[in-house]
Amino acid sequence: MRAEAESLVENIKQSMGLLRRHLDVETATRRLAELNAKAEDPGLWNDAEAAQKLMRERTLLEDRLGSLAKIQRDLDDAVTLVELGEMEGDADAEQEGVNILKGLKAEGERRQLEALLSGEADGNDTYVEVHSGAGGTESCDWARMLLRMYMRWGERRGFEVDLAEETAGDEAGIKSATLIIKGHNAHGWMKTESGVHRLVRISPFDSNARRHTSFASVWVYPVVDDRIVVDVNEGDCRIDVYRASGAGGQHVNKTESAVRITHLPTGIVVACQSERSQHKNRATAWGMLRARIYERELEKREAAATADAASKTEIGWGHQIRSYVLQPYQMVKDLRTGHVSGTPSDVLDGDLDPFMEASLAHKLSGRTVVVEDVE
Known part of the structure; x- marks a missing residue:
């Protein structure tokens, strides 16, 4: 195999090794089997919050284990293609295999970064x-x-x-x-x-x-999901309703469906006008406010933990x-x-x-x- 392909294969294997160690494949596989068994329980959704948490963890493990398996399969296929191209003197097939290896190298590097997205809210919407x-x-x-x-x-x-x-x-x-x-x-x-x-x-x-x-x-x-509790005192907020601006038809122009919430202690202002229903816009705006207050707290923690002004x-x-x-x-x-x-x-x-x-x-x-x- 030519030097370029050998270098790519080595890089891909290094990325996969790091991903396997970070994930702990054996433990993750056992855990996924446990989650799959629990997902078949007819009473799972009796506790919606617990069920959602289980399904999130299951989806994450399936994605990570599945991506590792796919990279390995594609790596084996690309190596075979390069070797066959060399044996048969087929330069096009050999180059196709090298191109696949380049793509796998980039995917492995991206997955490495994604695996390190371990912040408290990195996985959220x-x-x-x-x-x-x-x-x-x-x-x-x-x-x-x-x-x-x-x-x-x-x-x-x-x-x-x-x-x-x-x-x-x-x-x-x-x-x-x-x-x-x-x-x-x-x-x-x-x-x-x-x-x-x-x-x-x-x-x-x-x-x-x-x-x-x-x-x-x-x-x-x-977005603050159900795993994160953010208490907001409604008495600290001013709620305004108004007519939405922009496109949206006669309903948008004639009804006060848009909602703006001002959190008085912090001065944070959020607004939502995406729905025809004021009730739905209000619910979305409350979610946005909780998220902004949570993000503010995360910033405080990061600033307190970071002495280097440049990183701040x-x-x-x-x-x-x-x-x-x-x-x-x-x-x-x-x-x-x-x-x-x-x-x-x-x-x-x-x-x-x-x-x-x-x-x-x-x-x-x-x-x-x-x-x-x-x-």
């Missing part, structure tokens, strides 16, 4: 808030582009993506919006996106075709994390990790995994990287 910065129409349009980018990322991942709230800009774009992205480790991946995002481009709103710089802020916080500002609200340059050249650059893409169109279409993976790897390594911004 997530809220994503996008807010336009100063700059009027330009920033509102940039916020709309970011909103679409995260919706496309979620769809690429096979996650469920719901728009909880959207406030339209005065002329174009959005002033703010909130997404709910539902899927395994949605928060663990998306939390790397919190911060300020900068766009440089020739403005489509400028008749003189001048270059403009726009800013928008992204705030990511986890790494994903802090109000700190620029990434620049997207469309003119006079094309580049997306992450200022925390130095990761660069020369195809902004792909990034804005949801190709964010390389940036997220680089950010997680950087955070896990504990390295401090100072990267100059692009002009």
Whole structure:
């Protein structure tokens, strides 16, 4: 087998070894068998909370064990393909096997990072808030582009993506919006996106075709599920109802179905207008408020446990994390990790995994990287 293939196989085997040790395959297999047996119990759903917890654990173990088994099968098939190609002088078959190995190497590295998403809320669904910065129409349009980018990322991942709230800009774009992205480790991946995002481009709103710089802020916080208890005193909150803005038909425009909740002690404000029912919007808004208060507590814990000022500002609200340059050249650059893409169109279409993976790897390594911004 040629040197490139041998190197890839070695890397893949190392990744699998780390994954097996992290998972403890023998223990995980026994545990999955126990969960499968319990799942067949007719009385399982008599306790809905316990049943949901069991099914979550079962799904997670099935995914991790299944992915390991699939990587091993695909590795064996790719090695066989490369060896047959060499034996028969079939360069195309040999290259196809090498390409499969490259894909498996990337998958193994991604799974390694995912296995290390062990934060208290990393496995949860997530809220994503996008807010336009100063700059009027330009920033509102940039916020709309970011909103679409995260919706496309979620769809690429096979996650469920719901728009909880959207406030339209005065002329174009959005002033703010909130997404709910539902899927395994949605928060663990998306939390790397919190911060300020900068766009440089020739403005489509400028008749003189001048270059403009726009800013928008992204705030990511986890959906609080039934495992996490967050007490919120309703007496500490102000609840407002109002007519929803934006598209939605006559009902949206004529009824006060949108709900805004202000938590007076902290100043946290959440809003939901995605449903026609005020009752449903109220329930969603309460969930968002509990999540924001929980995220605030997590931030306090992290700040208290972190002495290094650089790490405390790494994903802090109000700190620029990434620049997207469309003119006079094309580049997306992450200022925390130095990761660069020369195809902004792909990034804005949801190709964010390389940036997220680089950010997680950087955070896990504990390295401090100072990267100059692009002009």
